[in-house]
Amino acid sequence: QVQLQESGPGLVKPSQTLSLTCTVSGGSISSASYYWTWIRQPAGKGLEWIGRVYTSGSTNYNPSLKSRVTISVDTSKNQFSLKLSSVTAADTAVYYCARDRPLTGDSTLYWYFDLWGRGTLVTVSS
């Protein structure tokens, strides 16, 4: 079955760029009308949606992070990536990649996260 796995440095210095990759295995990242998403969770806190990318490269970002975020997709490697620039301690969190799946109904699309990676902790510290 399809699985997602995050990878990247667990420690990033303040003001630098956080870079993570999510590898999709067990299926093609281009196989259906999915968006591929990044979500984060600071320790002991709730979930924050960062943004998503379609296999065409089309993106949606959270306005609260938009000026610092880039999400891209590499279909040849079956991967998608997150870059978050100018990080501070407030960006310390577990970062999850997930699949944003549409359900068609009544001339509309219902989106939901049906698959998640295990998550990777990124700490911002000097």
Added chain:
Amino acid sequence: DIQMTQSPSSLSASVGDRVAISCRASQSISGYLNWYQQKPGKAPKLLIYAASGLQSGVPSRFSGSGSGTDFTLTISSLQPEDFATYYCQQSYSTPWTFGQGTKVEIK
């Protein structure tokens, strides 16, 4: 952004209890509401999509209801493996947003 507010923030219940968790949106989101379960150290798991659709493999004791601004996740008979934190999430408009979570603890 659409704000999602869950209540209560935490609750204590016993095995076999019926449990209801509420989620309220700051504006109408029709049926664009999902529920997730998260256990410590694990990724969230989808339970309910589009307000009332039961995700494949999820036990039938979980159910979702509501439309507009008010939604409910109900666990008909709480099992030991259900002790976790539950999140609602709206997919009406981006940015997708989550509720703050409801922690279900053992009484």
